[in-house]
Amino acid sequence: MERPRFASDDPVWKAVGAEERRQEAHLELIASENHTSTEVLAAMGTRLTDKYAEGYPGKRYYGGCEHVDAVEELCLARARSLFGAEAANVQPHSGTQANVAALMAMLEPKDKILGLSLDHGGHLSHGHPKNFSGLFYEIHSYGVEKESERIDMERVRAQAQSVRPKLILAGASAYSRTLDFAAFASIAREVGALLLVDQAHIAGLVAAGVHPSPVPHADVVTMTTHKTLRGPRGGLIVCKEPWLKKLNSAVFPGGQGGPFMHIVAAKAVALREAASKEFQAYARAVVDNAATLARVLSERGLRIVSGGTENHLMLVDVSGLGLTGAQAENALGAVHITCNKNLIPYDPQPPMKASGVRLGTAAVTARGLGHNEILRLGAAIADVLHAPSDESVLRRVRGVVAELTEAFPIHVALASP
Numbered sequence: 376m377e378r379p380r381f382a383s384d385d386p387v388w389k390a391v392g393a394e395e396r397r398q399e400a401h402l403e404l405i406a407s408e409n410h411t412s413t414e415v416l417a418a419m420g421t422r423l424t425d426k427y428a429e430g431y432p433g434k435r436y437y438g439g440c441e442h443v444d445a446v447e448e449l450c451l452a453r454a455r456s457l458f459g460a461e462a463a464n465v466q467p468h469s470g471t472q473a474n475v476a477a478l479m480a481m482l483e484p485k486d487k488i489l490g491l492s493l494d495h496g497g498h499l500s501h502g503h504p505k506n507f508s509g510l511f512y513e514i515h516s517y518g519v520e521k522e523s524e525r526i527d528m529e530r531v532r533a534q535a536q537s538v539r540p541k542l543i544l545a546g547a548s549a550y551s552r553t554l555d556f557a558a559f560a561s562i563a564r565e566v567g568a569l570l571l572v573d574q575a576h577i578a579g580l581v582a583a584g585v586h587p588s589p590v591p592h593a594d595v596v597t598m599t600t601h602k603t604l605r606g607p608r609g610g611l612i613v614c615k616e617p618w619l620k621k622l623n624s625a626v627f628p629g630g631q632g633g634p635f636m637h638i639v640a641a642k643a644v645a646l647r648e649a650a651s652k653e654f655q656a657y658a659r660a661v662v663d664n665a666a667t668l669a670r671v672l673s674e675r676g677l678r679i680v681s682g683g684t685e686n687h688l689m690l691v692d693v694s695g696l697g698l699t700g701a702q703a704e705n706a707l708g709a710v711h712i713t714c715n716k717n718l719i720p721y722d723p724q725p726p727m728k729a730s731g732v733r734l735g736t737a738a739v740t741a742r743g744l745g746h747n748e749i750l751r752l753g754a755a756i757a758d759v760l761h762a763p764s765d766e767s768v769l770r771r772v773r774g775v776v777a778e779l780t781e782a783f784p785i786h787v788a789l790a791s792p
């Protein structure tokens with residue numbers, strides 16, 4: 376991307392340039408990443424970063440907020456409209472900060488939470504012992520079934536009846552199946568619990584209508600804006616109207632100070648883009664590409680956890696190939712395909728080794744890869760994982776990746792949503 380020329384020869388710019396070239400030349404399969412549009416990028420680089428705006432539109436602790444008020448109002452209106460929500464807060468700096476605010480607003484310290492086990496695809500902010508969630512609340516976990524590797528809602532119901540949590544948390548970082556939010560809500564009602572849904576990973580799919588929405592079912596829905604939603608790095612909350620006052624106060628002054636108004640502007644741009652027909656087609660392509668990738672890998676003898684995917688991601692169990700997830704991540708990294716090692720359910724390996732890799736199609740779809748390219752990419756991944764130290768295979772696959780990245784440059788594909 377063209378950027379202004381600086382007199383500064385700060386080596387930071389050298390590293391930034393190198394990272395931009397890395398992104399251009401590598402295929403990004405990390406399921407939590409994406410490539411933003413140039414308009415979203417531009418909004419992040421504006422003077423709005425200079426502005427302090429503690430508080431909310433019309434009720435700030437600083438002067439000169441009339442224009443950032445307009446930006447935040449637009450962002451709020453777009454968030455409510457895109458997700459069909461009664462109320463929103465667009466200030467959380469990240470997905471974790473959104474969860475801090477939601478849990479602070481909905482619970483008292485030591486209250487019981489029933490959430491998806493971190494080993495089975497849950498997130499750190501859903502109860503890791505060193506995270507605020509694990510430190511301040513009593514965490515109980517549900518998991519996936521050993522056989523199906525899917526969440527069994529009857530098992531969740533039985534667990535909720537025995538634990539009697541104050542809050543049920545639905546949402547995941549590494550779960551490839553559709554989440555049944557209506558069932559979560561009915562269980563929550565049955566046991567008198569609140570329902571918090573963290574739709575960080577699937578927010579873009581929900582916005583585009585290719586994953587069922589949790590909004591009609593949950594008291595509060597948190598999300599990140601930078602994964603499938605393709606916005607700037609950040610968090611966002613939508614909720615039923617009666618929760619808004621408590622949530623606003625839990626975000627500021629509860630867990631944060633001044634909002635990042637340049638990021639709020641970029642969120643507003645991303646939300647407008649996500650409401651477009653083009654974005655709906657993009658989200659459908661993300662899911663189609665993930666299904667294609669899972670099918671190609673299965674046909675080449677790789678085991679996909681739960682047998683496939685219904686969203687943008689999948690877990691590939693590489694243990695049958697005699698590899699750890701860490702080794703698979705490194706082998707793919709060597710051919711310029713970026714992904715992350717990931718625990719699979721009931722994994723005998725520790726997290727830093729793991730038995731799987733997590734692959735997602737949001738970023739490669741954003742740069743324009745379609746069905747035929749995903750077939751090539753899937754074959755390339757299988758070739759590498761079957762022969763991770765065969766230099767001739769690695770050289771050939773690096774060539775395939777170079778052809779794909781050159782044919783689908785990030786800066787061109789993302790000039791508009």
Ligand SMILES: Cc1ncc(COP(=O)(O)O)c(C=O)c1O
Nearest residue numbers: 407469470471498547548575599
């Ligand atoms: C389900 C879920 N919630 C929350 C987060 C946290 O987001 P952040 O990294 O912005 O704090 C993630 C990030 O991967 C996530 O997968």
